[in-house]
Each structure stands twice: as structure tokens, then as C-alpha cells.
Amino acid sequence: MARITIHKSTTFFNLVSIIFFVLMVSVVESRVVGRVPQRKPGLVCEKVVGVKSGDTCFAIAQQFKLTIEDFRFINPNLNCKALFINQWLCIAGKST
CATH class of the missing domain: 3.10.350.10 (LysM domain)
Structure with a gap:
């Protein structure tokens, strides 16, 4: 029974980690995408x-x-x- 609990908690930790990573990437991407590039003089x-x-x-x-x-x-x-x-x-x- 202990083995199933460890497996479930590992799966839960991995799922939370993936969700956290996806959220972080989306936040960073939204900041980059929303930024207006500065025109260099030319x-x-x-x-x-x-x-x-x-x-x-x-x-x-x-x-x-x-x-x-x-x-x-x-x-x-x-x-x-x-x-x-x-x-x-x-x-x-x-x-x-």
C-alpha cells in the first residue's frame, strides 16, 4: 500500500510542476509579446x-x-x- 501512495504523490508533484512551468512560460511570453520594440534611428x-x-x-x-x-x-x-x-x-x- 505504501508503494501506491508514493507513486500517487510523485505523480501529483510532477503534475503540479508541469502546471507551474506552463504558467511561468505563459507569463514570460505575454510580457515579451506585449512589448513594443523600439525603433532604432536609421x-x-x-x-x-x-x-x-x-x-x-x-x-x-x-x-x-x-x-x-x-x-x-x-x-x-x-x-x-x-x-x-x-x-x-x-x-x-x-x-x-
Whole structure:
């Protein structure tokens, strides 16, 4: 008879533990889901140009009177060694 009691109390403890864990996860998730992410200041592109055959980053920057630093700043993820025809590049932007 003692063996059945131990088994029942272990099962009850496990059930209570699972319920507690589920409640804790739901509380934490509700706090994360309900949170509004803060927007980081960034740049909004206002004018773009399409890459033509033979274009380089330097040539496009010169054409639109940009320094290469400004050109790279408004096109942060651009790989100048892998430009492709009709790729859109930002040539004018403003901070948000």
C-alpha cells in the first residue's frame, strides 16, 4: 500500500510542476509579446538608381556628387565587388 501512495504523490508533484512551468512560460511570453520594440534611428532612402552595365560604386558616387563614404553609408549592406545590372542603389536619403 505504501508503494501506491508514493507513486500517487510523485505523480501529483510532477503534475503540479508541469502546471507551474506552463504558467511561468505563459507569463514570460505575454510580457515579451506585449512589448513594443523600439525603433532604432536609421536612414530612409529617398532616391534610387538602377545599376547599368559597367557601373561601379565609385562611378555612381561621383555621378551623383557623393563621397564614397556617404555612398557606403546610405547603402550599408552593399558589396561593391558584386554589383549586378538593375540592382537598386540608394543615392539620397535622410536620417529618421
